[in-house]
Amino acid sequence: MTAVAPEVGIDLDRPRVPFTRLVGVELRKLADTRAGKWLLGTIAAISLLVMVVMLWVGLAEDVNLGFTDFLTGMNIPMGVLLPVLGVLSVTSEWSQRTALVTFTLEPNRGRVLAAKVVTGLITALFAVIAALVAAAVGTALMGALGSGETSWSIDASQLVGFYAGQALALLMGITFGMLLLSSPAAIVVYFAWAFVLPTIFGVAVAFIGWFGDVWPWIDFSAAQTPLFQRGGPSGEEWAHLAVSGTIWLLIPFVLGWMRVLRSEIK
Amino acid sequence: MIEVQNLSKRYGDHLAVDDITFVCRPGTVTGFLGPNGAGKSTTLRMLAGLTHPTAGQATIGGHRYTEIPNPGAQIGVLLDASAQHNGRAGREVLTIAAQTMGLPKKRVDEMLELVGLSPKEAKRRVGNYSLGMRQRLGIAQSLLADPKVLILDEPANGLDPAGIHWMRQLLRHYADRGGTVLLSSHLLHEIEVIADEIIVIGNGRIVAQGQKEELLAGAGTFVRALEPDALARALSVAGIHVTPATADGFTTDADPADVGKAAAAAGVALLELRPGDRAGLEDLFLQLTAGDQREALAPAPAPGFGPTAPQGGQA
Numbered sequence: 001m002t003a004v005a006p007e008v009g010i011d012l013d014r015p016r017v018p019f020t021r022l023v024g025v026e027l028r029k030l031a032d033t034r035a036g037k038w039l040l041g042t043i044a045a046i047s048l049l050v051m052v053v054m055l056w057v058g059l060a061e062d063v064n065l066g067f068t069d070f071l072t073g074m075n076i077p078m079g080v081l082l083p084v085l086g087v088l089s090v091t092s093e094w095s096q097r098t099a100l101v102t103f104t105l106e107p108n109r110g111r112v113l114a115a116k117v118v119t120g121l122i123t124a125l126f127a128v129i130a131a132l133v134a135a136a137v138g139t140a141l142m143g144a145l146g147s148g149e150t151s152w153s154i155d156a157s158q159l160v161g162f163y164a165g166q167a168l169a170l171l172m173g174i175t176f177g178m179l180l181l182s183s184p185a186a187i188v189v190y191f192a193w194a195f196v197l198p199t200i201f202g203v204a205v206a207f208i209g210w211f212g213d214v215w216p217w218i219d220f221s222a223a224q225t226p227l228f229q230r231g232g233p234s235g236e237e238w239a240h241l242a243v244s245g246t247i248w249l250l251i252p253f254v255l256g257w258m259r260v261l262r263s264e265i266k
Numbered sequence: 267m268i269e270v271q272n273l274s275k276r277y278g279d280h281l282a283v284d285d286i287t288f289v290c291r292p293g294t295v296t297g298f299l300g301p302n303g304a305g306k307s308t309t310l311r312m313l314a315g316l317t318h319p320t321a322g323q324a325t326i327g328g329h330r331y332t333e334i335p336n337p338g339a340q341i342g343v344l345l346d347a348s349a350q351h352n353g354r355a356g357r358e359v360l361t362i363a364a365q366t367m368g369l370p371k372k373r374v375d376e377m378l379e380l381v382g383l384s385p386k387e388a389k390r391r392v393g394n395y396s397l398g399m400r401q402r403l404g405i406a407q408s409l410l411a412d413p414k415v416l417i418l419d420e421p422a423n424g425l426d427p428a429g430i431h432w433m434r435q436l437l438r439h440y441a442d443r444g445g446t447v448l449l450s451s452h453l454l455h456e457i458e459v460i461a462d463e464i465i466v467i468g469n470g471r472i473v474a475q476g477q478k479e480e481l482l483a484g485a486g487t488f489v490r491a492l493e494p495d496a497l498a499r500a501l502s503v504a505g506i507h508v509t510p511a512t513a514d515g516f517t518t519d520a521d522p523a524d525v526g527k528a529a530a531a532a533g534v535a536l537l538e539l540r541p542g543d544r545a546g547l548e549d550l551f552l553q554l555t556a557g558d559q560r561e562a563l564a565p566a567p568a569p570g571f572g573p574t575a576p577q578g579g580q581a
Contacts, residue, residue: 009327009414010326010327010328010329010334010340010341010414010415011340012329012333012334012335013335014335014336014339014340015335015336016335016336017335017336017366017367017368018368021365021366021368022366024365025362025365025366028362028365029362032354032355032358032362033351033353033354034353034391035353036353092351096349096350096351096352096353097346097348097349097350098349098350098351099349100316100345100346100349101349101350101363101407103315103316104314104315104316104337104338104343104345105337105338105363105366105367106366107314107315107331107332107334107337108332264311264316264317264318265311265316265317266311266316266317
């Protein structure tokens with residue numbers, strides 16, 4: 001019966017899955033599901049909507065909006081939806097249980113997570129390009145339809161800062177996703193962090209005297225604001241960003257990463 | 267070759283897998299049989315490096331799964347056919363797997379055809395698939411790279427009888443070409459149809475293993491005669507010990523040939539002579555299933571609840 005039964009040769013000398021291929025697969029997975037398509041479509045649609053509303057208000061109120069104004073407006077939809085994209089890129093592997101296949105095809109979980117991070121950074125880049133296009137269209141229309149000169153001026157540090165802001169938002173999403181491994185929990189916790197916590201900080205600053213000195217060092221959202229100012233953050237602002245980023249991004253990121261590496265994939 | 271050595275997995279107080287050892291050889295289809303919760307899936311997950319063992323080791327061709335580069339290209343794994351993104355089309359599921367492994371796209375079409383998923387079905391989202399279709403998709407994925415080893419968890423679950431025979435053919439051809447197959451099931455008849463070797467697991471321990479024929483062969487012989495008393499005497503003279511089984515029949519540990527010869531020598535007319543019922547494995551499996559706590563606890567009502575009337579007393 002076992003006439004043709006050569007010993008199974010498992011070949012250890014084959015190349016492992018190249019990292020670029022893992023990134024390619026992750027990029028594809030971002031857009032090949034119904035949820036992914038909707039999310040990307042929604043980001044594009046809301047960005048356009050924001051542009052149109054800003055244009056309309058600008059024209060009606062006779063406020064001359066410039067390129068950076070439009071770009072700042074794009075921050076709102078992207079700051080909400082890109083983190084969700086980051087969360088889902090991790091948690092959908094658990095909620096849909098595709099982690100079983102993903103980590104069977106690449107058992108080195110760290111490489112998969114790294115591919116997800118790189119994919120997130122690339123996605124943020126595409127989002128920024130889309131925002132630049134929308135802002136340019138808005139500015140051009142403003143110039144054509146409005147009275148007076150429209151300002152196209154933007155400096156390189158603002159562009160880099162704008163990208164950094166979107167990338168950080170997406171990384172926060174990935175971080176919360178890795179920490180909680182559950183789509184609803186991670187999204188809720190992220191929104192609480194992004195929208196409720198700053199309010200609490202604001203109240204604390206108003207009522208607790210000493211908290212005003214501590215606050216800039218622990219509010220990661222507020223620390224990101226100078227990224228978009230002309231000339232970029234100052235020395236102290238960089239320090240604020242580094243300290244609050246360590247608290248809210250770096251440490252949770254490391255903990256989440258370790259959780260994924262150690263957890264049992266079921 | 268798949269080698270599992272003294273493998274254990276403990277969750278808190280619960281020993282899900284308790285010191286199991288077995289080997290799957292090239293050219294054979296090994297069936298991993300056990301009731302739900304026996305530790306089959308945990309064992310297979312440990313083989314694929316998704317669950318860290320508490321003790322022991324599991325290797326494929328002498329290597330741990332996690333140290334094999336691009337393992338999907340050498341080992342086909344299907345751990346749960348339902349574990350696919352519901353919003354992704356069937357074809358897309360295979361495409362991303364093929365892309366990860368670095369396979370040409372034509373393999374996707376070849377595998378879809380092999381498992382009998384039409385181009386139209388392949389375009390539908392997995393969320394709209396029946397369990398049987400998901401199984402076919404999962405099997406297609408595990409076969410994409412034409413691997414030497416296949417590890418399949420409950421692959422026949424959700425397949426109709428024709429589908430189970432189709433799988434038998436598929437895995438038979440695969441094993442005949444030198445492949446090693448390990449598949450699990452909680453249903454004896456599935457394993458019976460598909461596997462050559464059987465490993466039976468219950469409560470985390472291996473309770474039986476061997477070739478299917480050996481395990482399924484019942485003990486001894488059943489024999490029935492026109493004159494049972496005369497038969498009993500004849501067999502007794504021949505030194506064959508019998509146990510009455512029916513009004514006119516006996517079972518015995520002896521070989522059917524010896525029983526027939528003894529009866530012929532004594533001139534006893536037989537009505538029936540055949541190998542004993544293949545009760546061995548089935549009994550063992552039933553015991554395992556009955557010993558399962560789910561089964562034992564389910565029918566017992568809470569103490570003091572309802573009348574303690576005998577069965578059949580319901581209105």
